[in-house]
Structures are given as structure tokens and as C-alpha cells.
Amino acid sequence: xxxxxxxxPREIKAEETRVAITPSGVAALVAHGHTVLVEQGAGAGSxxxxxxxxxxxxxxxxxAAPLWEQAQLILKVKEPLPAEYxxxxxxxILFTYLHLAAEETLTRVxxxxxxxxxxxxxxxxxDGSLPLLAPMSEVAGRLAIQVGAWCLQAQNGGxxxxxxxxxGVKPAYVVILGAGIAGTNACQVAVGMGxxxxxxxxxxxxxxxxxxxxGGHVTTVMSNRANIEEEVLAADLVISSVLVPGxxxxxxxxxxxxxxxxxxxxxxxxxxxxxxxxETSRPxxxxxxxxxxxxxxxxxxxxxxxxxxxxxTFALTNVTLSYALELADNxxxxxxxxxALRRGLNTMLGQVTHPGVAAAFGLPCAEVQQVLGTMR
Ligand SMILES: NC(=O)c1ccc[n+]([C@@H]2O[C@H](COP(=O)([O-])OP(=O)(O)OC[C@H]3O[C@@H](n4cnc5c(N)ncnc54)[C@H](O)[C@@H]3O)[C@@H](O)[C@H]2O)c1
Numbered sequence: 001x002x003x004x005x006x007x008x009p010r011e012i013k014a015e016e017t018r019v020a021i022t023p024s025g026v027a028a029l030v031a032h033g034h035t036v037l038v039e040q041g042a043g044a045g046s047x048x049x050x051x052x053x054x055x056x057x058x059x060x061x062x063x064a065a066p067l068w069e070q071a072q073l074i075l076k077v078k079e080p081l082p083a084e085y086x087x088x089x090x091x092x093i094l095f096t097y098l099h100l101a102a103e104e105t106l107t108r109v110x111x112x113x114x115x116x117x118x119x120x121x122x123x124x125x126x127d128g129s130l131p132l133l134a135p136m137s138e139v140a141g142r143l144a145i146q147v148g149a150w151c152l153q154a155q156n157g158g159x160x161x162x163x164x165x166x167x168g169v170k171p172a173y174v175v176i177l178g179a180g181i182a183g184t185n186a187c188q189v190a191v192g193m194g195x196x197x198x199x200x201x202x203x204x205x206x207x208x209x210x211x212x213x214x215g216g217h218v219t220t221v222m223s224n225r226a227n228i229e230e231e232v233l234a235a236d237l238v239i240s241s242v243l244v245p246g247x248x249x250x251x252x253x254x255x256x257x258x259x260x261x262x263x264x265x266x267x268x269x270x271x272x273x274x275x276x277x278x279e280t281s282r283p284x285x286x287x288x289x290x291x292x293x294x295x296x297x298x299x300x301x302x303x304x305x306x307x308x309x310x311x312x313t314f315a316l317t318n319v320t321l322s323y324a325l326e327l328a329d330n331x332x333x334x335x336x337x338x339x340a341l342r343r344g345l346n347t348m349l350g351q352v353t354h355p356g357v358a359a360a361f362g363l364p365c366a367e368v369q370q371v372l373g374t375m376r
Pocket of ligand 1: 133134136137138140177178179180181182183200201202203206223241242243244250252269270271272273274301302303304305
């Protein structure tokens with residue numbers, strides 16, 4: 001086991017209020033013999049005070065520069081921004097959400113600076129699942145019902161329907177497209193709030209799973225054009241959390257369908273970060289999250305978990321910590337033994353090691369084992 005210096009800088013991206021570690025994560029790293037540096041105020045956006053990090057054994061540093069200089073492993077939430085590029089250097093291990101296929105400049109900086117960069121979103125288990133994306137879908141799905149209920153309020157342009165209804169008054173009808181991680185989480189919250197809920201998917205196994213966990217509290221419906229239309233026309237609130245991996249979200253909802261919906265109905269397009277599920281969807285931001293099209297209130301924020309940073313930080317670090325510990329304990333040797341981490345490696349020693357990133361910029365893709373071999 002190595003003694004690694006692990007650094008957690010404060011996030012500087014606009015509207016990013018999460019932090020890459022919790023105090024219990026610091027305690028775990030310290031118990032493994034590592035030194036943990038946390039930038040002062042890094043947890044403030046997630047309501048985690050500096051004192052909690054200090055009590056867990058972290059050293060608090062007043063600014064980013066000395067932290068990046070001393071750290072051998074940097075844990076972050078978002079990709080480095082240009083102000084952070086000067087801190088990158090050969091041999092530094094960077095573990096964060098990178099989304100490099102959409103970031104050519106950063107990709108070239110990481111190559112030039114010979115950073116060992118691992119993307120949360122590319123850590124992949126043997127069954128193809130992406131364990132570090134799942135918790136944010138869970139948060140976004142649950143939040144979708146909360147914001148959907150708010151959109152239905154009259155002062156937001158909604159039809160003034162309370163999800164739970166009242167004694168002697170019917171509850172709202174909530175229709176969820178996509179019974180994946182976000183969809184089933186939305187479903188559980190909607191049922192919990194007392195709404196009438198139906199959920200549609202093209203995958204019978206996902207419908208069976210939803211039926212098994214929620215039984216008679218939800219109606220499961222096969223997703224096809226006719227069923228989508230029938231359900232959406234009856235809905236007070238529609239949530240879309242459809243995903244076709246590796247592709248743009250299919251446009252399942254036409255403008256004409258929105259025109260025929262109940263006036264003042266609400267639509268939360270969780271899938272907006274992959275292009276959105278409706279002809280009428282366009283990305284919005286937290287400080288101006290809704291707009292009205294064809295009489296329907298639309299909420300299309302692309303980074304929904306950012307409004308609940310405390311919960312999102314804990315949900316994210318619950319799943320990143322075991323990988324961070326492995327990187328801290330074994331350095332790049334962790335890549336030799338852990339296939340999920342190896343799949344998550346994007347750049348190393350000036351070479352791209354992820355096929356998606358290489359394809360995005362027409363760069364050669366090196367085999368991770370081969371790159372590691374040159375380091376023996
Ligand atoms: N806006 C945000 O802040 C935010 C946050 C997290 C995730 N997301 C997005 O939410 C979406 C869902 O993520 P997830 O993790 O739940 O994905 P997932 O893969 O777990 O679920 C997607 C589901 O969509 C279903 N589907 C595919 N085509 C369909 C169709 N025609 N009709 C009905 N269902 C269909 C799939 O069978 C699958 O069950 C993704 O686009 C993800 O990027 C957005």
C-alpha cells in the first residue's frame with residue numbers, strides 16, 4: 001500500500017455545487033494511510049463545513065494552487081476548466097466526470113501534459129453498466145416528480161393540480177416514459193405522493209421489474225406510438241427518462257400531441273441531456289428552468305442533480321469512494337487488476353486509451369495494457 005497525497009479542490013464550474021468527497025470518505029482514505037488535502041470551502045455548496053473535513057483527518061488548504069501542486073491523485077466532480085489547466089502535470093492521476101468526447105481542447109491538454117485521466121462516466125462493469133452514472137439518474141428521477149409538482153402549480157402556468165389530490169378529489173395522473181433507473185425512481189416518488197401513475201417502456205423486463213416492486217400502485221404499459229398518445233393525452237404530468245445508449249434520444253412526443261394535451265399540464269424532460277424526447281424540448285438552466293409551449297409547462301434542465309447538491313454529493317461519493325481508495329492504495333497498478341477502472345481510463349502518457357474519445361477526434365487509441373507495459 002502506498003502513502004498517496006490525495007487532493008480535493010473546490011469546484012469552479014458555474015452552477016456546480018457538489019464536492020468530490022464527504023468527511024467519511026476522507027476518514028476512509030486517512031485510515032488507509034493516505035494524506036488528504038481539501039481546499040477551504042470545497043464542501044460549502046453541499047452544506048458540508050470545513051470543520052467536518054478537518055475532524056475526519058483532512059488538511060485544509062486556503063487555495064487551489066498548493067493543493068494541485070502537492071497532490072498525486074486529484075478527485076473532482078467536473079472536468080478541469082482552463083483556469084485549472086496550468087495545474088496539470090505528467091504523472092498526475094485525475095479522477096472526475098470528464099465527458100472528453102465533447103471536450104477536444106481539454107483532451108489535447110491532458111495528452112500534452114501526460115495526465116493519467118479516468119472519467120467517472122466511462123467506468124464500466126463487466127455487464128456493460130456504468131455504476132458512476134447511476135446515482136445521478138436516481139437523483140434526477142426522484143427530483144423529476146418534485147419539480148413536476150411545482151410546474152403544476154398555478155403561479156408557474158400549471159393547471160393547479162395537487163399530485164396527491166384531496167379527500168373526495170382525484171389525485172393527479174402521472175405518466176412516465178422509460179422504466180430505467182431515472183424512470184423507476186420517479187415512479188416510486190410519484191406513487192409515494194399518492195398520484196395515479198403509469199409507466200411505459202419498450203423492454204418487458206423493465207416493466208416486469210417495476211410491476212414487481214410497486215405491484216398494484218402503478219400501471220405498466222408497453223411503449224408504442226398508440227399507447228404513448230393515449231397515456232399522454234390523459235396526463236397531468238409527463239416525465240421522460242428514455243435512453244437509447246450511445247444515441248440521441250428518440251423524439252417520441254410531437255408538437256401536435258402537446259397541442260392536444262390538457263392545458264396547463266406539465267412535462268419534465270429528464271432526457272434533455274441526450275437531446276430530449278419531445279419536438280418542443282430545449283435545454284434550460286436552474287435560474288430559468290421552465291417555459292410554456294403549446295399550453296404545456298416544460299422543465300428541461302440538463303443538470304438536475306445540481307439543485308440538491310448535498311444529496312447528490314453523498315450519492316456520488318458513495319459509489320466513487322471504493323475506486324478512489326483503490327487508486328490511492330495502488331496508484332496506476334490498480335489499472336492492471338481492476339477491469340472497470342481500466343475501461344474508465346481516457347488518457348495516459350500522452351496517449352488516448354478510450355475508443356469513444358479516440359473516435360471523436362480521429363486520434364489513435366492505445367491498449368491500456370500496452371501503455372502500462374511501457375511503465376514496467
Ligand atoms: N437532466 C439531468 O439532469 C439528468 C440527470 C441524470 C440522468 N439524465 C438522463 O436521464 C436519461 C435516463 O437515464 P437512466 O440512467 O434512467 O437510463 P436507463 O438506461 O436506466 O433507462 C432508460 C430506459 O429507457 C427505455 N427506453 C428506450 N427506448 C424507449 C422508448 N421508445 N419508449 C419507452 N422507453 C424506452 C429503456 O428500455 C430503458 O429502460 C438519460 O438520458 C440520462 O442521460 C439526465
